[in-house]
Structures are given as C-alpha cells and as structure tokens.
Amino acid sequence: ATKSMAAHSRRFWQTRTPMCKFLVLIISCLSCVRSQSGSDEANLHEQQALQSLRDSLADAMALLQHGSDHSKEAAAEGLAQMAIATTISQPFHPVTFRNAAVEAGVVEQLVALLNNDKPKPATERAQRFALEALEAIATDDPTTESDNGHALAVCKAGAVRHIVRLLASSDQSVQVAAAGCAAILSECRECQAMLSAQKAEEQLVMLGTFGNDAAKLRAVAALDVLALNNVPSQKRIAKAGGLSLLQGLREYAGEELRTTAGGMVGSLTKPTTSVTVDVKAHARQAHETRLKHSKLWDSAVGVARAYAPR
Numbered sequence: 001a002t003k004s005m006a007a008h009s010r011r012f013w014q015t016r017t018p019m020c021k022f023l024v025l026i027i028s029c030l031s032c033v034r035s036q037s038g039s040d041e042a043n044l045h046e047q048q049a050l051q052s053l054r055d056s057l058a059d060a061m062a063l064l065q066h067g068s069d070h071s072k073e074a075a076a077e078g079l080a081q082m083a084i085a086t087t088i089s090q091p092f093h094p095v096t097f098r099n100a101a102v103e104a105g106v107v108e109q110l111v112a113l114l115n116n117d118k119p120k121p122a123t124e125r126a127q128r129f130a131l132e133a134l135e136a137i138a139t140d141d142p143t144t145e146s147d148n149g150h151a152l153a154v155c156k157a158g159a160v161r162h163i164v165r166l167l168a169s170s171d172q173s174v175q176v177a178a179a180g181c182a183a184i185l186s187e188c189r190e191c192q193a194m195l196s197a198q199k200a201e202e203q204l205v206m207l208g209t210f211g212n213d214a215a216k217l218r219a220v221a222a223l224d225v226l227a228l229n230n231v232p233s234q235k236r237i238a239k240a241g242g243l244s245l246l247q248g249l250r251e252y253a254g255e256e257l258r259t260t261a262g263g264m265v266g267s268l269t270k271p272t273t274s275v276t277v278d279v280k281a282h283a284r285q286a287h288e289t290r291l292k293h294s295k296l297w298d299s300a301v302g303v304a305r306a307y308a309p310r
Contacts, residue, residue, distance in 0.1 A: 050100070057104040064109040069123050076113060076129035079106060083136030098137050098150050107157045110134050114162035124171040131166065131177035134159060138184045140287065151188040160185070160194040167203040167219075172212055179207060179218035183293070186225040187286035189279075192233065195226060201236040208245045217300060220249065220257070221293035224264055225286055229277045238268050256296050 063075035079101070086094035101107065113122040113130040122130070138151040163185070166178040182200060185191040201223070208219035223242060227234045246268070249261035277285070 053097070053100050054104060057100060057106055061104065061106060061109050064106075064113065069126065072113065072122055073126045073129060076110065076126050076133055079110070080129050080133035080136055083133055083139075094139075094141070095148060098148065101137055102150060102153050107134065107137060107154055107159075110137075111154070111157045111159045111162065114159065114166065116162075116165070124169070124174050127166065127169075128171070128174050128177045131163070131174065131181045135177070135181040135184045138181070138188075140187065140283065151185050152190055155185055155188065155191040155194050160191065160200075161198050164195065164198040164200045164203055167200070167207050172215065175207060175211055176214045176218050179204065179211075179215060179222050183218060183222035183225050183290070186222055186228070187283070187290065189229075189282060192226055192230055196230075196233050196236060199236075200226065201233060201242070202240040205237065205240040205242045205245055208249075209241070214301065216249075217257070217293070217297055220246075220261065220264075221290075221296075224260070224293065225289050227264070227267065228286055228289060229282055234268055243268055254300070256299060260292065260296065 060075045060079055063071045067075060082097060083094075083101070086097045110130040110133050112118075113126050115121065134154050138154045140148050140151070159181075163178050163181050166174050167182070169175050169178065182195060182204065186195060204219045204223050204226070208216050208223065211219060223237055227237055243265060246261040246265045250258050250265060253261060
C-alpha cells in the first residue's frame with residue numbers, strides 16, 4: 001500500500017502544471033510553520049507564505065484576464081489542480097487555498113471564462129478547466145456537517161446561468177465538467193434555487209438521457225443532490241422526463257447505478273410533502289449523497305475524485 005501511494009504521489013507531481021507545483025510548495029510551508037510552536041518567527045513565516053500564495057493567485061488572475069488563449073487554459077488548469085490537490089495528496093488544510101482564492105477574486109475570473117456573450121469567448125478547453133476549478137473550490141469537507149460558504153460564493157459570482165447553458169455544450173468534456181460543477185453547487189440550498197430558476201433540471205435530464213456514460217453519471221449525481229429536501233425540484237425533474245431516465249437506468253445500468261436510480265425513482269414517485277431540514281442536517285445529507293456518487297464514479301471510471309476520501 002505504501003509503494004502504491006508513493007507511486008501515485010510521483011505521478012501526481014509529474015503531471016502538475018508549474019503554477020500548481022509552486023503553490024503546493026507555498027502551502028506546504030504554511031503547514032510546516034503551523035506545526036511549529038506559536039513563536040514570532042513561525043508567525044512571520046506563515047504571513048510570508050500567505051502573502052506568496054496571494055501573489056501567485058494574483059498572477060493567475062492576470063493571466064485569466066489578459067493572457068493568450070493558451071495562458072488562460074494553463075492558468076485555469078493550474079487552479080483546478082491546486083484546489084483538487086489540497087484534498088487528495090497534500091498535508092495542509094484545503095480551506096487555506098479556497099479562502100485565499102475567494103478573497104482574491106479568482107472565482108469571478110473563472111466565471112468570466114464561462115461567459116460566451118463576450119466578443120471573444122474563452123476556448124472550450126479553458127471553460128472545462130474553469131468548471132473543474134469552480135467545482136473544486138466550491139467543495140466542502142464531506143466528513144463534516146458544515147457548509148464553508150464557497151459554493152454560495154461561486155453562485156453569487158454569476159456562475160449558475162453559464163453552467164446550465166454549458167450542460168448543452170457541443171464539447172462532451174465541457175458537458176461532464178458542467179454537470180460535476182452543478183452537482184457540487186446543488187449541495188447549497190441557495191444554489192439549488194438558482195439552478196432551478198435557470199431550468200437546470202431539464203438540461204440535466206437531457207444530458208442524462210443523451211449524454212455519454214460519464215455525462216450520465218454526473219447528471220444523475222446532480223439530479224440526486226438537486227432534489228434533496230427540495231420538493232419543487234423533484235416535481236420539475238419528474239415533469240422533465242426524469243422518471244423515464246431513471247427507470248431506464250434502473251433496468252439497464254450497472255448494479256450500483258441501478259440501485260441508486262431505483263432509490264431516486266422512489267423519491268420522485270412517492271407523495272410529495274414539504275420538507276423542513278436544518279442547515280447542518282441538509283449539509284450532512286448532501287455530503288453523504290456526494291460520497292455515494294463519488295464511489296459510483298470511482299468504480300465506473302477508475303479515477304479517484306478529490307472529495308471522496310476512503
């Protein structure tokens with residue numbers, strides 16, 4: 001097991017962008033100084049590391065705003081890798097990076113890449129990485145009952161309407177990334193309402209019906225979380241043809257997805273009543289739903305997601 005983890009760590013490091021590697025070193029320094037005593041010297045090192053992180057994020061933002069197409073793609077990819085790295089392989093708390101990214105305005109710049117209304121929209125590759133970065137930044141720790149507020153920050157930055165539109169992108173990798181981002185944002189109740197206002201249920205049902213296998217997995221995950229403690233959304237999913245989608249998966253999909261689809265059919269067909277759940281209980285249920293679909297993804301794709309620790 002130790003050799004396997006070491007091999008995974010080497011592969012992880014070899015495939016990172018230069019910006020990602022640099023940020024790993026910075027935040028690793030933060031971890032080291034926090035493990036030391038609360039001396040003035042340790043506090044100074046921590047402040048210097050935090051400033052280096054902020055400076056690096058500012059550089060990434062400059063590339064997102066003014067760089068070439070290739071530079072924007074690389075910057076978005078690096079941010080996505082870094083956000084994911086903080087939850088997989090690195091010995092520091094992921095909130096450090098996420099808080100810094102939100103405070104620096106990185107979320108708004110990533111959302112800007114999703115906007116196709118501009119005279120020169122970003123490339124599909126840049127949009128895919130921007131979606132993956134936003135998904136990772138919005139992700140809570142699934143072992144807690146807390147909502148760190150990052151998903152709401154993404155939604156308030158105007159991401160929702162672009163994400164729903166990109167569910168119908170002509171690029172399949174963008175479709176998958178958009179569905180993954182929608183699933184994470186759906187854990188937040190305020191984001192649930194925003195997604196429904198943009199008719200996300202209809203687009204997700206369409207993607208789950210006609211998309212590729214990866215898109216189906218992500219679309220079903222998003223529908224499952226979007227319907228959580230959300231009776232109006234359950235009705236919209238059923239009206240959009242969600243029952244036909246789920247019944248087909250229950251009959252023809254793999255064993256684990258059949259079970260999940262069967263449970264969703266049950267929740268959509270039973271008499272609907274208003275559900276009142278407190279914030280912590282909703283967060284816990286949303287995290288449990290995420291982990292369930294992360295395991296489905298792992299078993300089908302063979303790639304561990306950042307937010308499904310074993």
